[in-house]
Amino acid sequence: MYVEIDFSSEEAIYIQLRNQIIFGIATSQLQEGDNLPSVRELADNIGINMHTVNKAYTILKQDGYLKLDRRKGAVIAIDVNKLKAIEELRANLRCILAEAICKNVSCSEIHEVVDQIFNEFERG
Amino acid sequence: MYVEIDFSSEEAIYIQLRNQIIFGIATSQLQEGDNLPSVRELADNIGINMHTVNKAYTILKQDGYLKLDRRKGAVIAIDVNKLKAIEELRANLRCILAEAICKNVSCSEIHEVVDQIFNEFERG
DNA sequence: AAACTGTTATACTTTATGTATAACAAATAT
DNA sequence: ATATTTGTTATACATAAAGTATAACAGTTT
Numbered sequence: 001m002y003v004e005i006d007f008s009s010e011e012a013i014y015i016q017l018r019n020q021i022i023f024g025i026a027t028s029q030l031q032e033g034d035n036l037p038s039v040r041e042l043a044d045n046i047g048i049n050m051h052t053v054n055k056a057y058t059i060l061k062q063d064g065y066l067k068l069d070r071r072k073g074a075v076i077a078i079d080v081n082k083l084k085a086i087e088e089l090r091a092n093l094r095c096i097l098a099e100a101i102c103k104n105v106s107c108s109e110i111h112e113v114v115d116q117i118f119n120e121f122e123r124g
Numbered sequence: 125m126y127v128e129i130d131f132s133s134e135e136a137i138y139i140q141l142r143n144q145i146i147f148g149i150a151t152s153q154l155q156e157g158d159n160l161p162s163v164r165e166l167a168d169n170i171g172i173n174m175h176t177v178n179k180a181y182t183i184l185k186q187d188g189y190l191k192l193d194r195r196k197g198a199v200i201a202i203d204v205n206k207l208k209a210i211e212e213l214r215a216n217l218r219c220i221l222a223e224a225i226c227k228n229v230s231c232s233e234i235h236e237v238v239d240q241i242f243n244e245f246e247r248g
Numbered sequence: 249a250a251a252c253t254g255t256t257a258t259a260c261t262t263t264a265t266g267t268a269t270a271a272c273a274a275a276t277a278t
Numbered sequence: 279a280t281a282t283t284t285g286t287t288a289t290a291c292a293t294a295a296a297g298t299a300t301a302a303c304a305g306t307t308t
Contacts, residue, residue, distance in 0.1 A: 010264095012295085012296060012297090013296080013297075014296080014297090019219055019222070022219075022222050022223055022226055023218075023222050025222075025226045026221075026222035026223075026225040026226050038252075038253065038254080039253085039254070039255095040252090040253090048297080048298085049297060049298045049299070050298095050299095051296095051297075051298075051299090052296080052297060052298080054254080054255080055296090055297095057254085058254095058255095064227075065226065068253090068254060068255090069253080069254080069306095070252095070253050070254055070255090070304080070305050070306060071253075071305085071306055071307075072253085072306095073252090073253060073254075074253095074254085078226060078227070078228075080227055080228050081227070082227060082228060082229065085223070085224060085227035085228075085229055086224075086229060086233065086237065088223070089220065089223070089224045089229060089234065089237055090237050090240070090241065092220045092223075093220065093237060093238065093241055094147075094241055094244075095143055095146075096213065096216045096217065096220065097150075097238065097241050097242065097245070098143070098146050098147050098149075098150035098245065099146055099150075099209070099212070099213070099216075100209060100210075100213045101150040101242075101245055102146055102149045102150050102189065102202060103188075103202070103204055103205070103206060103209035104202075104204050104206060104209075105206065105209055105210060105213060107238070107239070107242045109210065110213065110238055110242075111235055111238060113210065113213055113214050113217060114217065114221065114231070114234055114235060114238065115231070116214070117214065117217055117218055117221050118221065118225075118231045118234075120218075121221070121222065121225055136264085136265060136266090137265080137266075138265080138266090162283075162284065162285080163284085163285070163286095164283085164284090172266080172267085173266060173267045173268075174267095174268095175266075175267075175268090176265080176266060176267085178285080178286080179265090179266095181285085182285095182286095192284090192285060192286090193275095193284080193285080194273080194274050194275055194276095194283090194284050194285055194286090195274080195275050195276075195284075196275095196284085197283090197284060197285075198284095198285085
């Protein structure tokens with residue numbers, strides 16, 4: 001899996017990294033049990049500091065996407081808490097849909113975009 | 125419309141303020157042509173600095189939710205650019221749906237949440 | 249023993265956020 | 279006319295967040 005960081009972005013590097021790994025999982029490029037590079041290797045690879053990678057990994061661990069093991073390094077391990085996931089989804093969607101509604105985007109148009117994104121992810 | 129700021133939140137005050145005004149518009153509590161309090165008045169009201177309110181208003185203006193007039197102050201004025209709105213929606217949804225998909229939330233479950241939120245907004 | 253894991257600690261720079269005063273220009277109200 | 283109120287801009291400061299840079303520790307693997 002390739003990681004691309006936009007250094008001119010306002011989004012923090014560790015957030016970009018976190019999101020790209022989540023994208024990798026959503027598109028099945030990363031699967032349960034897969035190893036990620038070590039914090040030092042990935043930091044070197046991208047050209048950033050080890051602590052920035054470590055921060056991304058730590059957050060991914062807290063959010064239930066990774067397990068960090070001294071033996072195996074960072075391993076994809078999804079902790080599926082569906083109720084919690086749906087409540088987080090709801091909170092995030094509220095903000096985004098509010099903006100869309102202000103701009104007169106209809107409910108069916110939103111559903112359409114949701115389906116399109118879903119298809120993107122399924123194709124990888 | 126009431127504004128409630130959570131000072132212990134990690135979310136910047138001007139972002140919280142921006143979002144609450146967008147929520148107000150989405151729920152029709154704020155409508156085209158309505159006046160918002162002046163930057164100084166609202167700042168005093170909430171108990172924050174004038175510049176923080178000004179930053180929120182400036183962003184809302186840039187994003188096409190407000191017009192700022194020396195005569196009338198801050199007035200709700202939606203600049204509906206639907207294509208742009210849908211592309212922004214798509215970009216935002218990608219991140220959020222990726223997380224949901226990782227947690228095995230199904231497409232129909234997402235649609236369900238979308239409908240629920242839509243109904244919330246319509247009822248005000 | 250050597251090299252590699254995540255992890256933690258410390259120190260520093262840069263940027264973002266929020267506050268505090270102050271002033272300007274245009275519009276409104278008295 | 280004068281005073282007040284509007285958004286707007288500028289400057290300065292304090293605090294927090296983000297990122298970098300070394301260094302070290304404790305297990306694991308080779």
